[in-house]
Amino acid sequence: MAATVTIQSGATWQEVAADRQKHRDATLAIVEPPLPDTLPDIPLHTIPIAKAILSVEEIQITESTVEDLVPGLAKGEISSVKVVAAFLRRAVLAQKATNCITEVLSPQALERAKYLDEYLAKNGKPAGPLHGIPISVKEHVGMKDLDHNAGFVGWVGALAPADAHILQILWKAGAVFYARTTQPQCLMHLETSSNLYGVTTNPFNxxxxxxxSSGGEGALVGFRGSCLGIGTDIGGSIRSPAGNCGVYGMKPTSGRLPIGGLKACGAGEEQIVPSIGPLSTSLEGCKLFIKTIIDSKPWYREPSLLPFPWKEEEFFKSKRLKIAVLxxxxxxxxQPPVTRALKQVVEKLKAKSNVEVVEWKPYKHDLAWEIIANLYFCDGGAEQSAAIATSNEQWLPLSDHILKNKYVENHSIASLYQATxxxxxxRMEYANLWNSTATSTGPNGEPEGMVDVILGPVGPGCAPKIGTAKWWGYTSQWNLLDYPGLVFPVDKVDTSKDAAKETHTPRNELDKENWDFWEQNGAEGYKDAPLSLxxxxxxxxxxxxxQALEIIQQETxxxxxxxx
Amino acid sequence: MAATVTIQSGATWQEVAADRQKHRDATLAIVEPPLPDTLPDIPLHTIPIAKAILSVEEIQITESTVEDLVPGLAKGEISSVKVVAAFLRRAVLAQKATNCITEVLSPQALERAKYLDEYLAKNGKPAGPLHGIPISVKEHVGMKDLDHNAGFVGWVGALAPADAHILQILWKAGAVFYARTTQPQCLMHLETSSNLYGVTTNPFNxxxxxxxSSGGEGALVGFRGSCLGIGTDIGGSIRSPAGNCGVYGMKPTSGRLPIGGLKACGAGEEQIVPSIGPLSTSLEGCKLFIKTIIDSKPWYREPSLLPFPWKEEEFFKSKRLKIAVLxxxxxxxxQPPVTRALKQVVEKLKAKSNVEVVEWKPYKHDLAWEIIANLYFCDGGAEQSAAIATSNEQWLPLSDHILKNKYVENHSIASLYQATxxxxxxRMEYANLWNSTATSTGPNGEPEGMVDVILGPVGPGCAPKIGTAKWWGYTSQWNLLDYPGLVFPVDKVDTSKDAAKETHTPRNELDKENWDFWEQNGAEGYKDAPLSLxxxxxxxxxxxxxQALEIIQQETxxxxxxxx
Structure with missing residues (x-):
């Protein structure tokens, strides 16, 4: 049902936001068995809340990975209704702890789970490879007849006309959609704040x-209110929340997973193409998600996609994995804890005979940022500005940061071509850089023996203090190049291990600011923050x-x- | 060496053109043994000229296909010098007959051929899969230090800084580049006329x-002055000349073959992406060309390309080939002869048990033309207009036709997004149309049993009278959709078979014009024109x-x- 309190119906932006929150709370309130209305004392590290309130069985279910759950669900050893109910309850707690939810879909999800349980009982086989698995969904991804506002107050009231293509595929594969998660104003922050829902926080601190921008997913999956969620990424929006929240997140190359049915500004823009992908508590969860979608041959229905099957060949069966470290x-x-985490992993890898470790010398990543920041908003941000202006809501500082930065330009066709x-x-220069790591030339002149993967940070620190996530370069670099990126948890900020001081002469404003944050807050200020790579x-x-990460995990x- | 008579040096456009032609003639004059300066009487059907002037051996060589020549060259049974010399001489005759050449590269090509002959003698193996094969090249494709003018008089004098990527690959594969061929003003005609070189004509009439726009290649390959040439196609520019000149031509899907090093207006434009591909006297020639390039993994060097190997799986081993007829x-x-050719083929195919023939109902091809014509020149043609204005050369009528048609628009970023x-x-609607031919659904919800290929005309007639090629829809349709297209020879216009009159009530201006051309000129006017599909x-x-064409050829x- 469409929201009735909207800008178009004459409401103020504050009234629209209050109504959306009221709607959200109403969906939370009907989750059974009911949870305490408010939690008296939310600790910095919120995970214990779930432990204190949920049943042992609910904790066990919600702390299971996708691959833990799939076989039992497929055999009927556990019912989808039970699994979904447990995740619904933990999602409610995640909302209370971190403000990551825009609505839970309790009745629909339980009805769907019941259908799947009955399907299995009747047919003796699961409905698909994701039979009974609950999946949380960033609000960016359209769900039929539900609000689709791209983080703008002025867009509330618009409903998605149909489920996004990716949801249709996952539905056929047996998934259950049970929660929608927050996104920032205009979807272009590496944090998650909007005038609709306020600030989403990190469950670990x-x-x-x-x-x-998939911060609702990051918080929810980090809190274990979801084992598998859907995010989108055009500058780090899957990888930043996955990294900040200690979960796995993958941004595939563009054109591999279907993006039909997303809503944001910039429709029709093709200079920088977003990717959709999973956040999950396991690598296997990410892999199963992607493989299931690709197995459905989505390119037949969305012709901008590439008809690659998911390759099953083993890349490192008869060759070493060659890793370059950035x-x-x-x-x-x-900041120092990131380097500590990277060092730990690299040292372990160097001791392995099936891995070769070399250094990666970055090539003009500052220029890369100039290029991509210039291409994000080819109309100079006019579309976003208009969307914000619709409701007279305030510009959030991180919207300012990205939409009004010095590289944004109102392009003519001629200047757009030049920028492209x-x-x-x-891209060509970076490809040649990669080619230059070749150790030989193949029979047809192609480079061989090159670096397989680059291993490096997800950002210039662990999860930033709220309002301070400004340097996109560690993730946006790979959007500009359209390289796939996979984020994985390594460690946490540790007040003893990360206590030592280190000096650094700043290179520029952003570098100074980033280092100062660490100097000022220290390990205590970032306590328990996940460290990811x-x-x-x-x-x-x-x-x-x-496959490379499977080896790295196995070896380290x-x-x-x-x-x- | 750079042209010295240029607009920039103060010459008039007429002087620049005269100088380019003088340069061309000088390259022709040094081909050995020398050919008659002018041919007294050029018949409508020009192929007999070659038969009358060349030696039996030269005729035999130049009428060989790529697959005829490759094994002998690889084994040293015939020298590359001999092969290249024969094609050089026939290319000179092709120029005299059809005006298809901008320069021949006699000394460089013979030196290269000599090197390859020596390489083979010394190493006992060929330099690559195209060892010693002469390849002709549309002027659009850059050759180091040679003029690169995109058909504009004002651009004469600019040299390509390096060989185009595709030439570098073919070079490594053992090819010999020996001739450059004509292209029209601004590269956007389905004919080949420029103020630099005048009109290229059809060797059959x-x-x-x-x-x-690859009409120089079409004429040269049709005349058998080349067995393999390189063209480019953004609206039919490989397929139209291949079809009009009775040879094979393939426009692969964009992103499969490297386009780095081409020169035209619209660099940086990505709404409609050109393809590069072969024109050849055989299907096998086209296939070997494409496979050789893809085998070199060009995506490592040109990262906009897709890393698909050339698939060797047999698609029709255990299933029928399902052909839809447009x-x-x-x-x-x-026009009637096209329909006659199509009928002939369809009737033969219908009798075959390994082929299924159904009808293809076209979906809004008029709308498709509106969309693509609007996206060809997103700046309203400003870049082309400026390039023409540089020299004050005249606008050719077919430049007017395409650049000033009613769908061209000077886009803002917002309107560009809408058009995209x-x-x-x-594209989505056409994909769904194709999906709707499915007879079943696969295990992951994908459509199965669909039409494999569409068989139809290359254009609304055989080769048009000069100056009348106006309807692009039969080829541009597939550029808009980015579907691969393969053109092949079927028959010729025949004054007895095509004598019958047929009535048709025109649907629109263009339809009337096209039908009137046939009415007015009849089979006699188009005598000997190849009929292709x-x-x-x-x-x-x-x-x-x-693979589908291999089966079709075999069966018919x-x-x-x-x-x-």
């Missing part, structure tokens, strides 16, 4: 951001980075800490 | 156009259309006539 992008130096050429030239592959080598025993 | 696009009805969305919606596959199904004995 509520003074920190969960990241964004310690620092040369623009903003990572700049992007292509940079990112694996990058060449364009379309999505399968390779998944990652992650080094637990998160629940 | 010089009152007709060879098509365009008789008429619903906008401009094909229109393109995507149309086009096979279309879904996006990225390039391999499938090649195509072509039904000889062309030499």
């Amino acid at each position: 509520t003074t920190l951001t969960p990241g964004g 310690w620092d992008d040369g623009v903003v130096k990572p 050429i700049r992007r292509e030239v940079y 990112q694996l990058i592959g060449r364009r379309y080598e999505d399968e390779k980075i998944v 025993g990652l992650p080094f800490v637990t998160y629940t | 010089t009152t007709l156009t060879p098509g365009g 008789w008429d696009d619903g906008v401009v009805k094909p 969305i229109r393109r995507e919606v149309y 086009q096979l279309i596959g879904r996006r990225y199904e390039d391999e499938k259309i090649v 004995g195509l072509p039904f006539v000889t062309y030499t």
Whole structure:
């Protein structure tokens, strides 16, 4: 049902926001068995809330991974109704702890779960590879007849005309959609604040951001209110929240997973194409998600997609995995705990005979930022400005930061072409950089023995203090190049291990600011923040980075800490 | 060496053109043994000229296909010098007959051929899969230090800084580049006329156009002055000349073959992406060309390309080939000989048990033309207009036709996005149309048992009278959809078979004009014009259309006539 309190119906933006929150709370209130209305004392590290309130069985279910749940659901050893109900309850707590939910879909999800349980009982086989699995969904992804506002107050009241293509596929595969999650104003922050729902916080330390723009997903999956969620990424929006919240997140190469049915400004823009992808408590969860979608041959229905099957060949059966380490992008130096986490992993890998570790020398990542920041809003941000103006809602500081930065330009066709050429030239140069790691030449002149993956930070620090996530370079770099990226949990900020002081001479404003944050807050200020890393592959080598991470995890025993 | 007579040096456009022609003639004059300066009487059908002047051995060589020549060259049974020399001489005759050449590269090509002969003698193996094969190249494709003018007088004097990527690959594969061929003003005609070189004519009937924009290639390959040439196609520019000149031509899906190093207006434009591809006297020639390039993994060097290997799986080993016949696009009805050729093929195919023939109902091909014509020149043609204005050369009528048609728009970013969305919606609708031919649903919800290929005309007639090629829809349709297209020879216009009159009530201006041309000129006016057809596959199904044509040729004995 369409929201009736909207800008179009004459409401103020404050009234619209209040009504959306009221709607959200109403959906939370009907989750059974009911949960305490408010939690008296929300600790900085919120996970214990769930432990204190949920039943042992609910905790056990919600702390299971996708691959833990799939076989039992497929055999009927556990009912989808029970699984969904447990995740619904934990999602309600996640909302109370971190403000990550826009609505839960309790009746619909339980009805769907019941249908699937009955289907299994009747047919003796699961409905699909994701039979009975609950999936949480960023609000960006359209659900038929539900609000689709792209984080703008002025767009509330518009309903998605149909389920997004990806949801249709997952539905056929047996999934259950049970929760929708927050996104920032205009969808272009690496945090998650909007005038509709306020600030989403990090479940491991509520003074920190969960990241964004899929920050609702990050917080929910980090809190274990979801084992599998859907995010989108055009500058880091899957990887930043996954990294900040200690979960796995994958941004596939564009054109591999269907993006039909998303809503944001910039429809028709093709200079920088967004990716959709999973956030999950396991790598296997990400992989099953992607493979299930690709197996449905989505390119037949969405012809902008590439008809690659999910490659099952083993890339590292008869060759070593060659990893290049990116310690620092040369623009903003990572804060010490990030480097510590990276060092830990690299040292373990160096001792392995099936892995080769080399250094990656970054190539003009500052220029890369100029190019992509210039291409995000080719109309100079006019569309976003108009969307904000519709409701007279205030510009949030991080909207200002990205939409009004010095590289944004109101392009003519001629300048757009020039900017596109700049992007292509940079892509070519980066490809040649990668080619230059070859150790031999193949029979047809192709480079061989190259670096397989780049291992590096997800951002210039762990989860930033709220309002301070400004340097996109560690993630947007790979959107500009359209390389796939996979984020995975490694460690946490530790007040003893991360206590030592380190000096650094700032290179620029952003670098200074980033280092100062660490100096000022120290390990205590970022206590318990997950430390994550990112694996990058060449364009379309999505399968390779998944296999590489499987090897890395196997060889190093990652992650080094637990998160629940 | 750069041209010295240029607009920039103060010459008039007429002087620049005269100097370019002088340069061309000088390159022709040094081909050995020398050919008659002028041919006294050029017949309408020019092929006999070659027969009358060349030696038996030269005729035999130049009428060989790529697959005829490759094994002998690889084993040293015939020298590359001999092969290249024969094609050089026939190319000179092709120029005299049809005006298709901008320069021949006699010394460089013979030196290269000599090197390859010596390489083989010394190493006992060929330099690559195209060892010693002469390849002709449309001027659009850059050759290091040679003029690169995109058909504009004002651009003469600019040299290509390097060989185009595709030439570098072919070079490594052992090819010999020996001739550069004509292109029309601004590269956007389905004919080949420029103020630099004048009009290129059709070798089978010089009152007709060879098509365009790769019309120099069409005429040269049709004349057998080349067995393999390189063209480019954004609206039909490979397929129209191939079809008009009775040879094979393939426009692969965009992103499969490298386009780095081409020169034209619109660099940085991505709404409609050009393809590069082969024109050849054989299907096998086209296939070897494409496969050789893809085998070199060009995506490593040109990251806009897709990393698909050339698929070797046999698509029709255990299933019938399902062909849908497009008789008429619903906008401009094909002239009777085209329909006769299509009928002949369809009737033969219907009798075959391994082929299923159904009808294809075209979907809004008029709208498709509106969309693509609007997206060709997103700046309203400003770049082309400026390039023409540089020299004060005259606008050719077919430049007017395409650049000043009613769908061209000087886009803002906002209207460009809207136009791009229109393109995507149309592509989606066409994909769904194709999906609707499915006979079942696969295990993951994907459509199965669909039409494999569409068989239809290459244009609304055979080769048009010079100056009359106006309806692009039969080829541009598949550029809009980015579907691969493969053109192949079937028959020729025959003054007895095509004598019958047929009535048709015109649907629109263009349809009337097209039909009137046939009424007015009759079979006599188009005498000996090749009749060709086009096979279309879904996006990225390039391999499938090649295999489909192999089956079609096998089953029907195509072509039904000889062309030499």
